[in-house]
Amino acid sequence: xxxxxxxxxxxxxxxxxxxxxxxxxxxxxxxxxxxxxxxxxxxxxxxxxxxxxxxxxxxxxxxxxxxxxxxxxxxxxxxxxxxxxxxxxxxxxxxxxxxxxxxxxxxxxxxxxxxxxxxxxxxxxxxxxxxxxxxxxxxxxxxxxxxxxxxxxxxxxxxxxxxxxxxxxxxxxxxxxxxxxxxxxxxxxxxxxxxxxxxxxxxxxxxxxxxxxxxxxxxxxxxxxxxxxxxxxxxxxxxxxxxxxxxxxxxxxxxxxxxxxxxxxxxxxxxxxxxxxxxxxxxxxxxxxxxxxxxxxxxxxxxxxxxxxxxxxxxxxxxxxxxxxxxxxxxxxxxxxxxxxxxxxxxxxxxxxxxxxxxxxxxxxxxxxxxxxxxxxxxxxxxxxxxxxxxxxxxxxxxxx
Amino acid sequence: xxxxxxxxxxxxxxxxxxxxxxxxxxxxxxxxxxxxxxxxxxxxxxxxxxxxxxxxxxxxxxxxxxxxxxxxxxxxxxxxxxxxxxxxxxxxxxxxxxxxxxxxxxxxxxxxxxxxxxxxxxxxxxxxxxxxxxxxxxxxxxxxxxxxxxxxxxxxxxxxxxxxxxxxxxxxxxxxxxxxxxxxxxxxxxxxxxxxxxxxxxxxxxxxxxxxxxxxxxxxxxxxxxxxxxxxxxxxxxxxxxxxxxxxxxxxxxxxxxxxxxxxxxxxxxxxxxxxxxxxxxxxxxxxxxxxxxxxxxxxxxxxxxxxxxxxxxxxxxxxxxxxxxxxxxxxxxxxxxxxxxxxxxxxxxxxxxxxxxxxxxxxxxxxxxxxxxxxxxxxxxxxxxxxxxxxxxxxxxxxx
Numbered sequence: 001x002x003x004x005x006x007x008x009x010x011x012x013x014x015x016x017x018x019x020x021x022x023x024x025x026x027x028x029x030x031x032x033x034x035x036x037x038x039x040x041x042x043x044x045x046x047x048x049x050x051x052x053x054x055x056x057x058x059x060x061x062x063x064x065x066x067x068x069x070x071x072x073x074x075x076x077x078x079x080x081x082x083x084x085x086x087x088x089x090x091x092x093x094x095x096x097x098x099x100x101x102x103x104x105x106x107x108x109x110x111x112x113x114x115x116x117x118x119x120x121x122x123x124x125x126x127x128x129x130x131x132x133x134x135x136x137x138x139x140x141x142x143x144x145x146x147x148x149x150x151x152x153x154x155x156x157x158x159x160x161x162x163x164x165x166x167x168x169x170x171x172x173x174x175x176x177x178x179x180x181x182x183x184x185x186x187x188x189x190x191x192x193x194x195x196x197x198x199x200x201x202x203x204x205x206x207x208x209x210x211x212x213x214x215x216x217x218x219x220x221x222x223x224x225x226x227x228x229x230x231x232x233x234x235x236x237x238x239x240x241x242x243x244x245x246x247x248x249x250x251x252x253x254x255x256x257x258x259x260x261x262x263x264x265x266x267x268x269x270x271x272x273x274x275x276x277x278x279x280x281x282x283x284x285x286x287x288x289x290x291x292x293x294x295x296x297x298x299x300x301x302x303x304x305x306x307x308x309x310x311x312x313x314x315x316x317x318x319x320x321x322x323x324x325x326x327x328x329x330x331x332x333x334x335x336x337x338x339x340x341x342x343x344x345x346x347x348x349x350x351x352x353x354x355x356x357x358x359x360x361x362x363x364x365x366x367x368x369x370x371x372x373x374x375x376x377x378x379x380x381x382x383x384x385x386x387x388x389x390x391x392x393x394x395x396x397x398x399x400x401x
Numbered sequence: 402x403x404x405x406x407x408x409x410x411x412x413x414x415x416x417x418x419x420x421x422x423x424x425x426x427x428x429x430x431x432x433x434x435x436x437x438x439x440x441x442x443x444x445x446x447x448x449x450x451x452x453x454x455x456x457x458x459x460x461x462x463x464x465x466x467x468x469x470x471x472x473x474x475x476x477x478x479x480x481x482x483x484x485x486x487x488x489x490x491x492x493x494x495x496x497x498x499x500x501x502x503x504x505x506x507x508x509x510x511x512x513x514x515x516x517x518x519x520x521x522x523x524x525x526x527x528x529x530x531x532x533x534x535x536x537x538x539x540x541x542x543x544x545x546x547x548x549x550x551x552x553x554x555x556x557x558x559x560x561x562x563x564x565x566x567x568x569x570x571x572x573x574x575x576x577x578x579x580x581x582x583x584x585x586x587x588x589x590x591x592x593x594x595x596x597x598x599x600x601x602x603x604x605x606x607x608x609x610x611x612x613x614x615x616x617x618x619x620x621x622x623x624x625x626x627x628x629x630x631x632x633x634x635x636x637x638x639x640x641x642x643x644x645x646x647x648x649x650x651x652x653x654x655x656x657x658x659x660x661x662x663x664x665x666x667x668x669x670x671x672x673x674x675x676x677x678x679x680x681x682x683x684x685x686x687x688x689x690x691x692x693x694x695x696x697x698x699x700x701x702x703x704x705x706x707x708x709x710x711x712x713x714x715x716x717x718x719x720x721x722x723x724x725x726x727x728x729x730x731x732x733x734x735x736x737x738x739x740x741x742x743x744x745x746x747x748x749x750x751x752x753x754x755x756x757x758x759x760x761x762x763x764x765x766x767x768x769x770x771x772x773x774x775x776x777x778x779x780x781x782x783x784x785x786x787x788x789x790x791x792x793x794x795x796x797x798x799x800x801x802x
Contacts, residue, residue, distance in 0.1 A: 363774075378774065390466060398468050
């Protein structure tokens, strides 16, 4: 695989347009009664037509057997080696709510949680309190003062908030206080390297003061922190690929990921139709579009096979809004699998279809896991999707003499 | 992937023979009217028989989406990571005309070009002057003297020549003077690292003196230089693979690439039949043969779909000359795709068939891009072809305890 620097040497700007539709959690597992996955169960004639005209394959977001989080899954699709470029959870939260991070800031993901009289966690999400209540509590926590750093506590959604430390000598090398289970106390944050000492100290001081401040706010009477991290300073897609890229994503985290690689974030409504309409409206303005659909992942996480099938059918029904624009390169894939049978992300490689005038169609006639396994693209790492997209858009010159 | 050093640990000499037939630019794109590529259109019963008996797949010369030059395409097939081992254009030219490079020499590819009275390039190839005129002009340029280095100017073909500097303290880290476009002046050569300073200075001095010497030689009244480079000093195939390898290639550049990895170059005529006959004649003398057919690439570059089809049929018709020798391992593939539809090299993975007694045949019954996509070898990087060939020739021992 070429490094980003090597890739940059052979990319060139042109008028051709690339659309990357990411169906979050696309890959699935068959329902035992039918032997068909969610995607194979769904009635998706438009995706089938694309598969018929295009070139199909299966991608591994990281490598075979590895279940990716959202960040590696997306970074790979954007062309960034997800093993080399790690993005912390705290940074993702900050990006997603447009928090203006400064150089050196450390961000963490916070959860309001419930603890009992012994200090043991009884609910890691404080009953998913309303976002309005979250905002009130964040105001309260914002008044906490710490020695050696400024502090920002910003509500995200339901029980989730963003914590940012700003000051000298900070690092993301600090452990989580979130124990990821109930019946135990929140963990003491420890430095994961000498650089992380100050962050760990600040985190523990913050947690102690938060406990006091939230004593009367049951069920949100404590905080759990995880994903201390700093901005990874990735090279931008416009730098590497000479693209003018835009992102359409209703969910904050995916906008955050897109921003990390320098995409312009387009305002959009929350439904799939609104997202697709946003692309149509802005089609003339960019040469690369990342459009993200969340519903397939959330229904998969809920274990709701039928709801995931319906979400896929909704995407398929709306797909002509995009394909009728005739982008030079149209790619449909996902960032990882979320089989309803497993109620969570999984390691299974996921279907991909790429259509361009130059794609060299294969024999795949439907868009599904089994069909794509014998596609012309074979099985390949998701980090190769961008080079393939660029090649098909005729935006790459020759490598080597 | 094992490194060459690791591979070397497990290779062993034996009497078995490997034939690697490289059909330059083999991969193609379908003609819209038929949906069939050049290879799928061609009547190739002998290749089909090989596919039927053998194991098929698709290879990526570099990685998905990357369009390789000839050097990376061939180095990969010879087992050398084309990203790690870069070969400069100048070195390729030198190898191809049997120029006896010494350690430390810097070589560059030269073009005679046409400049107007303002010094702007009006034709980067000087109207493709005759090779005879090129030879005359090179004699003239050979008389140029430079401070700190000897100089060799050797005609190649039409407007192309080889420039070599020989002296102390040289390096290939120097930029091109070829602007790769017309309407501008030739570029000043600059050092790309401190090591390249002397080379850049010599190159600029040479260009200035060449301009004077060629003042009356319109249209060949200036030179453009590119690809300053030194011998990459690759480990040889006999060292790594314990082979006694031979190359049969009518075109200089491919002989040059073969020489880089230590193959013996066999004298051959220019036609495909003469090349195949050369193999037959020398079959007893070597245990590895690289045989290169150019016509498929040049017809592809010309955009001549039918001529490429005919070239493939010619190869197929002559193939029994080789297969009747019953080599232990017979591989047919290409160094990259050259679809007539694109009139140039492309990124598409290309078909490969490997036959040996131990290959484990798959279900592929014909030799074509679509058929090979579902072959038993899957899609894999071309740099793995040599380990596969060696294994099938029973020339590899076990890796690890």
